[in-house]
Amino acid sequence: xxxxxxxxxxxxxxxxxxxxxxxxxxxxxxxxxxxxxxxxxxxxxxxxxxxxxxxxxxxxxxxxxxxxxxxxxxxxxxxxxxxxxxxxxxxxxxxx
Numbered sequence: 001x002x003x004x005x006x007x008x009x010x011x012x013x014x015x016x017x018x019x020x021x022x023x024x025x026x027x028x029x030x031x032x033x034x035x036x037x038x039x040x041x042x043x044x045x046x047x048x049x050x051x052x053x054x055x056x057x058x059x060x061x062x063x064x065x066x067x068x069x070x071x072x073x074x075x076x077x078x079x080x081x082x083x084x085x086x087x088x089x090x091x092x093x094x095x096x
Contacts, residue, residue, distance in 0.1 A: 026076070036076040043082040054082055 023042040028034040043058055062069050062080060072078055 036072055039072060039076050039078045041078070041080040043080065044085060045082060046085045047087045049084050051084065054084065058082060 021044045023044065025040045025042070026036050027038040029037050041062075043054075045054060058080060062078070069078060
């Protein structure tokens with residue numbers, strides 16, 4: 001029925017895939033309705049990740065697949081950035 005499927009990951013799977021956390025900073029209108037007027041999304045990733053692949057995946061998510069971002073862009077300026085952090089030593093195979 002739909003052209004694509006989205007995979008949902010458990011927290012443990014996400015950690016293995018390199019997802020650390022996402023953060024959202026924003027500003028709302030001063031008068032009702034207090035819609036979002038400015039949003040910044042920070043994707044904080046972990047592990048040995050290809051910079052270009054990360055950027056491309058986020059761009060696809062923001063511009064093509066995320067219906068929430070599409071709705072928010074009608075009232076807000078939406079920007080994003082990402083950080084790639086070193087791998088978590090506890091997830092490295094063979095770590096004691």
